[in-house]
Amino acid sequence: MRDYTLIQAILDASHDGIIAVDRDSTVIWVNKNALEILGLPPHVVGEKITRYIPQSDLLRILATGKREIGDIATVLNRQIIINRLPIVIDGQTVGAVSTFKEFTDIQKMELRIRKQSMESGLEAKYRLEDIVGHSDVIREAKELAETFGRTEATVLILGETGTGKELFAQGMHLCSQRAAGPFVAVNCAALPGNLLESELFGYEDGAFTGARKGGKPGLFELAHGGTLFLDEIGEMSLPIQALLLRVLQEKKVRRIGGERVIPVDVRIIAATNRDVEERIRMSQFRSDLYYRLNVLTLELPPLRQRLEDIPALTWAIIREIAERGDKTIESVSESLFKLFTQHDWPGNVRELRNVVERMVLLSKTARLERRDAAFFEKKLQKRRQTDGAAAVAGTIPAAEDEAEMILRVLQQTRGNRQEAAKLLGVDRTTLWRKLKKYGHGST
Template sequence: MNNTHIQAILDASHDEIIAIDRHFNITLVNKNATEILGLPNGIVGEKITKYIPQSDMLRILATGKKEIGDIATVLNRQIVINRLPIVVDGAIVGAVSTFKEITDIQKMEMRIRKQSIESGLEAKYRLDDIVGDSPAIREAREMAETFARTDATVLILGESGTGKELFAQGIHLSSSRATGPFVAVNCAALPGNLLESELFGYDEGAFTGARKGGKPGLFELAHGGTLFLDEIGEMSLPIQALLLRVLQEKKVRRIGGERVIPVDVRIVAATNRELEQLIADKLFRPDLYYRINVLTLELPPLRERLQDIPALTEAIIREIEDRGDKRVNVEDIVYQRFRQYDWPGNVRELRNVVERMVLLFRSDRLGEADVKFFSKKLERNGRLGGRQDTERTMIEYALRQTQGNRGEAAKLLGMDRTTLWRKIKKHEKFQE
C-alpha cells in the first residue's frame, strides 16, 4: 500500500487525524484536520511546533498516557479530542490525535435520538385528547398546560386508573421537548437491581448476563426529552439515593462503568401513594420528595367527575369500533347505572366494563339487558359504607370471581397487579 493510498484512506475518514513522531515531526494529517486547525497543505515532515507551538501531543510523547474526550476551542470551533501514544515494541515512537467538532457529534446524537423515537420512545396522547368537560378535569388540563411551559419537575398524584401517564404524555407534547423522546418506566413493576440497570444502564461485564457492549439506561435514552417515573413511591431507598444524585448533578454513570455521561432530561413522576406518610415511615427520602415535588398536579378520581362518564364511554366505544365492524349505541339507562357506582378502578375500570359489554352485546344498542352483569358491582357499591369498605368489598368479590387468581382479579378491577397486591396488604384481611 503506497503513501497515496494511505492518504486517500485518511482523507475519507469522518474524523480529523494528525500524527507526529518522537521528534515532533508531522507524519500524517488528513484533509479534515487541516481545515479544522487552519493548517496549510504539504506540512508532512515539518515540526508540529511550527504551527501549534504548545501542542498537547508533546505531553503524550512525554507521559505515554492516552487522553480521551478532552474539549477544546480551535478557531472558534468546539472540538472533542482523543490523544494516544503510538507504541512499537514497547517504545513510544509517536503520538496521534483524532478529533471531531461537537456540532457533528450533536447531529449524530439527534439521528440516534430520532431512531429511538421511531422505535417507540414517543408520546401519543396530547392534553386535548384527554376526555371530559367536568370542572375537575378541565382544571387539571389547564394546570398541565401551564406546567408544560416550564422545564421543572412535575409530580402527578392520583388513584390508580385516573390517567397519570396520559397527562405525563400530554405535558411532554405541549412542552419545548415535544420533538425529543418520551420514556416511561413503572417503578413498581421491576425489582430494585433490575430497575437500577434500566434507569442508569450498564457497561459490558458489569454483571453476569450483561449484554455485550453494555446497554444505555433510560436516562440516556430520554436525553433531550422527558422521563416518566410511574409509581415512584414504590422505588427502594438505594435507588432513590442514586436517582437523587442524577437529578442534582444531571449526570449518570452506568453500572460497572467509569465514564460520567451528562444528561438533559425533564422528570415527570407519578404516584397513587401518600409520599408524606412514606417519609414518616422512613420509606421515602424527604430530599428526593422536595426535589420531585416542584410542581404538583392532582388528578380527580372518576367518582368526582361522574358527568364525564358518557363522553368517556363513547370515546372507548369509538376505539373499539375502529378495531372491528361493530357499531354500538348506548341507552341512558346504562349511564344511569354507571353513575350509581364509585369506580374504585377509575377510568381503567370503566374501560374494562365497556369493553366487556361491547364484546357480549346482542343488538346495536347497549341497554338494560347488557348492564345486568354490572348489577353485582352496584350491590357491593359501598355508597352505603366508606371508601375503604368499598375497596375491600370489590377486592373480595374479584378474588372470588377469579378463584383467587390475582392477575385476573386485577384485570376485573381495572388496575395493575402490583396495585392490587398493595391494596390487599393494606387491608390485612387477605392471606397468601
C-alpha cells in the same frame, strides 16, 4: 470545461461520497470522497461500474427506477450508510446516483436507540386536548397541565389509580419544548429494586452475570432531550432514591459497572397515588428527593368527582373500539349512564374502560342497554353489601376475601397477571401491590 471543473470542485467539497452512472452503467461522475471510501482508482469515469463493483446496487436502481434510502453496507471493513436514487430527466431514468458516508459510532448508537424507542413505544401519543372530559375539575387540571407543560420544571402528578396520570404526563411532554424528543415512561412499582436500577441507569458490558453483551443504555440516556415519566415514585426503594437524587442534581448518569459519566438532559415528571408525605414521616421516602420532584403539583380528580364526564368518556371508548374494527355501537341508553353514576369507580377511568369494553364486546346489537350491564350490577350490589357489612362491623372489607379472590382469578388466568388485573378491574401495579401485601409478591 469551466462548468465541469466548478461542479467537480463542488462535489469534492461534499463530506459524502458521490458516484453516478448513466443508463448503460458507465460511471459519469465521481467525487474524491467516493474514490476514497470505495477504494477506487481516479480513472473510473468512462468505465463500466461493474468492472470495479461487479454487484453494484446501482444496476438495480437503473432497472427499477426506485430510490433506496438509508441502506447500510460494509465496504473495505467500514460501515457506510447509502442513499441510491435514479436520475430522472423529463420523466425518463437516464442514470443513477449513489451518495454515501461512513457510519460513525454516534450514528450507530442513535439508530439503535431510535429503533429501541420505537419498538417499546417510547413516544407520547396523547395531547392534552385528547384527554376527554368537560367537567370543571378536569378542565382546570388540563389548563394547569398546559401551563406546567410549557415550563422546564419537574412536575409531581397526584391521583388515584386510573385517573390518567400517564396521559397527562404525555400531554405535558407534547406541549413542551421537548415535544420532538423521546417520552420514556417507567413504572417504579412494577420492577424489583435491582432491575429498576439497571433499567434507569443502564449497565456496561459484564457489569453482572446475565448482563447483555455490549451493555445497555438506561432510560435516562434514552430520554435524553425529552421527558422521563416516573410512575409510582412512592414505591421506589431508598437506595434507588439516593441514586435518582444524584442524577437530578448532577444531570449526569454513570452506568452500573461503568466509569464513564454521561451527561443527560432530561425533564422529569413523576406520579404517585400514595401519600408520599406519609412515607416521608415513616422514613421510607427521602424528603430532599420529594422537594426536588415536587416543584409543581398537579392533582388529578377521581372519576367519582366528575361523574358528568362519564357519557363523553364512554363514547370515546366506544369510538376507539370501533376504530380497532372490533365492534360498532350506535346508541347508549340513558338508564345505563344513570347506573354508571351510582358507582364510585375506585379504578377510575381504567375501570370504566374495562366495563365499557366488556359490554361492547358482549352486546348482540348496536345499542348498549342497562340489561347488558348485568355483570356490572352484580358488582355494584356486592360492593354495596360489603360496604354495608363493613359499616355495621366498623371494619374495612375482610382482607382474606380480597386475597382469596385475587388468587382465584389468577388461577383462572393461569398466572397471567395482566389478564387477572383486567378481570378484577384494577391495573397491574395495584394487583402487584396487593399480592405483595398478602405475601404473594413473587408468585
